[in-house]
Amino acid sequence: MGLYLFFIFAILTLLFAITIYITGKNKREDTYTDLETEEWYCPECGFHVQAGDKCIYCDTSKP
Numbered sequence: 001m002g003l004y005l006f007f008i009f010a011i012l013t014l015l016f017a018i019t020i021y022i023t024g025k026n027k028r029e030d031t032y033t034d035l036e037t038e039e040w041y042c043p044e045c046g047f048h049v050q051a052g053d054k055c056i057y058c059d060t061s062k063p
């Protein structure tokens with residue numbers, strides 16, 4: 001019986017953690033939408049640009 005209760009508690013904790021994670025992720029994406037910090041890959045050299053709209057290696061603008 002004790003193990004059964006522990007199992008339910010573990011699942012509830014996991015669901016709670018997932019909810020917090022998803023909520024925080026959505027909030028972060030909303031904030032970034034305004035700040036123009038979306039990550040993208042440069043089509044010319046393949047560099048992973050993490051901020052800005054220009055590749056720092058070959059000066060290619062964001063597609």
Ligand SMILES: [Zn+2]
Nearest residue numbers: 042045055058
């Ligand atoms: Zn580039």
